[in-house]
Amino acid sequence: MNKKLAFTSIIFLTVFNISTLASECGVKRPSVELSDQVKEVANFTRNASNKLVNEGDGTLYIRDLNVLKKTDTRKVKTSKDSHLDAVGKLFITFEDGSIGExxxxxxxxxxxxxxxxVLTADHCFTNKGKKVQSIQWVTKLANGKLIERNANIVRTSGESDITILKLDNKVSFNEVKPFLILDDLYIDYxxxxxxxxxxxxxxxxxxxxxxxxxxxxxYTELKGNDQSIRYDYINPYLDATSxxxxxxxxxxxxxxxxxxxIENPYNQLYFVGTVTHVISLDDKTGKNGKxxxxxxxxxxxxxxNKTAMTPYEEYFxxxxxxxxxxK
Structure with missing residues (x-):
């Protein structure tokens, strides 16, 4: 099932803080019951409509620091979060010298x-048609150690916004537990x-x-029904701030x-999807009807606080x- 993941979204590639916006319409799907915490965040965001800033580009922004802090349920990785050591940062150097993150x-x-x-998003490697010169993968472990590798693109899909990278050297399991991805049994998200x-x-x-x-x-830690996929038109997303x-x-x-x-003797986390973009908190009709x-x-x-995703099965x-x- 291919999904075009570019509806009412902001794409996350950071190159000089440029974001990409797009919008289309479709049919909304029913959602599951939200937790009290998620409902509180959603209500607080809606009530912040008097704090919107209009940049004149058809997009409204909430910049009030009190609102941003109140609605942000993320945690910052600490020395206790070694289970997330396999999340790496990419530094992508383009032919003009610009660097995407x-x-x-x-x-x-x-x-x-x-x-x-390594798995990541396809749009990370697009920058106004400029060619990618090099890719560096870096992770800072919970114990403070820094691991760096060079990477190359193996295969990519713009349709599902996903990319496979291969590092120049393996990362030792003794240092980093990679996320497990199932290739012999189909279990959807x-x-x-x-x-x-x-x-x-x-x-x-x-x-x-x-x-x-x-x-x-x-990172945002989800439990219970909050782990379930929601849909904004056809965009699958989770209630997490990004x-x-x-x-x-x-x-x-x-x-x-x-x-x-399925055996998991080392208690590794299962990889179930890639973050692709964020979805509009709300859509409002302007004075011009747009x-x-x-x-x-x-x-x-x-x-x-709506983080869109591509489920892991799309990689297969x-x-x-x-x-x-x-192989």
Whole structure:
């Protein structure tokens, strides 16, 4: 099932803080029951309509710091969060010398194995037609150690906004536990949320509230029904705050799949999706009758509490990831 993930969205590639906007229409799908926390954030955001700033480009922004802090449920990675060490930051150098920054996840289809495969978003490598000269993958471990690798694009899909990268050297399992991705049993995201005790949405958001301008890994921890996919038109998303820079970030779950006879002896998190963009907090009709999208904004970096995703199965359908992992 291919999805064009560019509806009423902000794409997260950070190149001189440029964001890409697009909009189309479709049919909304029913949502599941929200938790009290998610409802509180949504209500607080709607009530902040008198704090909107109009930039004249058809987009409205919420910049009030009190609102941004009140609606932000993210946590900042600490020394206790080694389970997120496989979330890496990408530095993409283009032919004109400009550098883009995105997020990514180190993955493996075998428990306990070192890995050199990374998954991220396709649009991270597009910059007004400029060619990519080099890609660097960096992760700062919970113990403070820095691991760096060079990376190359293996295969990419603009349609699903996903990309496979391969590192120049494997990252040792003794240092980083890669996220597990299933290639021998099809379980879609909704089934994962049934088995999962919690789900993490993580990336290097470039805001200054918690992301420290892209220097800190931030994440939202979801439990219960909050792990379920919502839909904005046909965009699948999760109730998690993200800003530019988080594109290519991970959705990973702590799940018990023993009922499916799947072993996970090292308690690795399962990779279940890639962060692609954020969706408008709300749509308002302007004086000219045109629809205006609403986003958070921190230091000219746009965000939302609706983080759109591409489910992991698209890597197999679109890019034949199993072929590259098993050859």
């Amino acid at each position: 995105c997020s990514s996840g180190l993955i493996s289809n075998k428990p306990g194995k070192s890995s050199d495969f 909704d089934e994962f949320s049934y088995y999962a005790s919690k789900t993490f949405v993580a990336g290097y958001s470039a805001d200054s509230i918690k992301g420290r301008n892209g220097r800190a890994l931030t 800003y530019q820079g988080a594109s290519g970030g991970v959705i990973v779950s702590n799940a018990d799949l023993s009922e499916e006879e 629809i205006q999208s609403v986003y958070y904004q921190s230091d000219n970096v746009a965000g939302s 359908k679109e890019l034949q990831l199993d072929y590259y992992l098993n």
